[in-house]
Amino acid sequence: MAEYITQIDYLILMFIQEHLRFDWLTGPTVFISHLGNSGLFWILLCLILLVFKQTRKMGICGLLALLIGALITNVALKNMIARIRPYEQFPDIILLLERQKDFSFPSGHACSSFAAACALYWTSEQKKRLVGVLSLILAVLIAWSRLYVGVHFPTDVLCGVMIGIFSGWTVWQIIKKISDRHPVGIENSSVKEDGENG
Structure with missing residues (x-):
């Protein structure tokens, strides 16, 4: 089963390499790929959001989601499964950036990016x-x-x-439960006042 999945993976990568790679697109794509290195971009973004009171909850949630994702991906699964990189298994896959030092499964870049992005999206208010x-x-x-x-x-x-x-979803659910049990802020105060007046 694992070999079958790997073969499908390989065919998809070869299709991308042969039909979806373009000289004008390679530079920007390599740059975008480097943005996800070690989750540093997302960490920096969340730290910036922490500075402002209006976005502080987003920053906290983003950092917590990054931590959960890193523990599952980089600490646990990568070392447990120890899948080698595609270019190490298949010499005809052309690598477009530096060789990676860790294992392949799962993608830490994809995990950290979606952990932070989903946390920021779900915990952001409509205006933000x-x-x-x-x-x-x-x-x-x-x-x-x-x-x-x-x-x-x-x-x-x-x-x-x-x-x-x-x-990201886990952090969002935790924050929702905490907010429900300990409502704070102007919005909650106004809701209470409206309830009392009604």
């Missing part, structure tokens, strides 16, 4: 939803870039995306 939407678009581009440059199998990226979504 643009940050979440732009984060999701960037997460999709980073995940796709890992296939384009040849450092991950499609199943690596798919699993990374799913873990990232799960991490």
